[in-house]
Amino acid sequence: MVKVSIGVPVYNVEKYLRRCLNSISEQTFTDFEVIMVDDGSLDNSFNICQEYTAKDSRFKLIHQENKGNGGSRNTCLKYMNGEFITWIDSDDVIKPNYLEKLLQVQKETDAQIINCMFYYIKDGTEHYFDYTPIYPNLKRIELSGRDALKTVLLDKYKIIELAGTLVESSLYKGWYCTEGVMYEDFGSKFKLYPRANTVVAIPEQLYGYRQRNNGTIGKTNQPKTFLEELKVSNNMLTNVEKYIYYMDIMNFSEKKIYKESIDYITGYSLYRANMLRSEEDKQLYFEYVNKYKEKLKRYWNM
Numbered sequence: 001m002v003k004v005s006i007g008v009p010v011y012n013v014e015k016y017l018r019r020c021l022n023s024i025s026e027q028t029f030t031d032f033e034v035i036m037v038d039d040g041s042l043d044n045s046f047n048i049c050q051e052y053t054a055k056d057s058r059f060k061l062i063h064q065e066n067k068g069n070g071g072s073r074n075t076c077l078k079y080m081n082g083e084f085i086t087w088i089d090s091d092d093v094i095k096p097n098y099l100e101k102l103l104q105v106q107k108e109t110d111a112q113i114i115n116c117m118f119y120y121i122k123d124g125t126e127h128y129f130d131y132t133p134i135y136p137n138l139k140r141i142e143l144s145g146r147d148a149l150k151t152v153l154l155d156k157y158k159i160i161e162l163a164g165t166l167v168e169s170s171l172y173k174g175w176y177c178t179e180g181v182m183y184e185d186f187g188s189k190f191k192l193y194p195r196a197n198t199v200v201a202i203p204e205q206l207y208g209y210r211q212r213n214n215g216t217i218g219k220t221n222q223p224k225t226f227l228e229e230l231k232v233s234n235n236m237l238t239n240v241e242k243y244i245y246y247m248d249i250m251n252f253s254e255k256k257i258y259k260e261s262i263d264y265i266t267g268y269s270l271y272r273a274n275m276l277r278s279e280e281d282k283q284l285y286f287e288y289v290n291k292y293k294e295k296l297k298r299y300w301n302m
Contacts, residue, residue, distance in 0.1 A: 005081060033058050033082060113198075117204060
């Protein structure tokens with residue numbers, strides 16, 4: 001068994017893929033495997049992946065018909081043999097000490113989930129966040145899995161998230177990502193945090209998240225039609241229901257659960273609606289989301 005399995009879903013990223021894979025091969029910690037799943041790429045991505053399997057036995061490549069990012073993650077999990085798992089988007093990069101640092105923190109804390117902060121890359125330039133105005137004395141956050149989930153629900157610490165994360169592989173037992181929708185891993189924290197004994201977040205910015213030319217920190221293959229967006233939203237609303245469930249079992253007041261849920265849906269739906277092409281689709285989308293909000297109102301008699 002290797003120490004770390006690195007999952008890299010790949011789809012039409014020939015422009016960025018070598019930078020991603022080079023950042024992995026240059027890790028100071030070397031006991032890892034890389035599971036690359038080419039999800040039916042239409043560009044040169046598959047051939048680029050083959051270059052790395054030919055020169056480094058730690059890199060393994062699986063090709064499949066397009067199933068979306070969720071389907072690619074499911075395939076990755078089938079082939080992973082590591083004690084820990086981390087995911088790298090195929091247009092992102094990691095610092096050379098990414099694995100070494102996260103494993104060091106894991107050894108010191110015996111945590112099952114370790115998060116680091118991210119920086120973002122735009123037009124080839126790295127941009128780092130100054131967190132000191134928000135967290136002036138931040139060195140390390142160490143919480144139980146339950147308390148980590150609570151901070152997410154309350155939006156207290158932005159760094160308790162799942163970008164730049166090392167997870168004990170046992171937490172993925174029985175795991176399945178919804179296929180055919182974007183942001184299928186949006187609710188990962190709802191599944192993983194309750195299973196973890198300890199969640200640790202460190203302030204080091206070790207994960208490079210690529211910002212595309214559209215001005216948002218995000219990926220390609222964004223939904224363009226109402227039906228495509230509806231798939232995304234159905235997945236998002238399922239996660240809202242998980243969100244409500246966990247707030248409920250943590251004894252938040254009904255009014256607080258309702259307010260947080262509505263805020264969550266409203267903010268997210270505004271962001272998603274802006275990706276639709278036609279005004280008619282946007283109107284249909286808002287009607288759908290508003291029906292769900294009315295459902296919540298009836299549920300709490302508010």
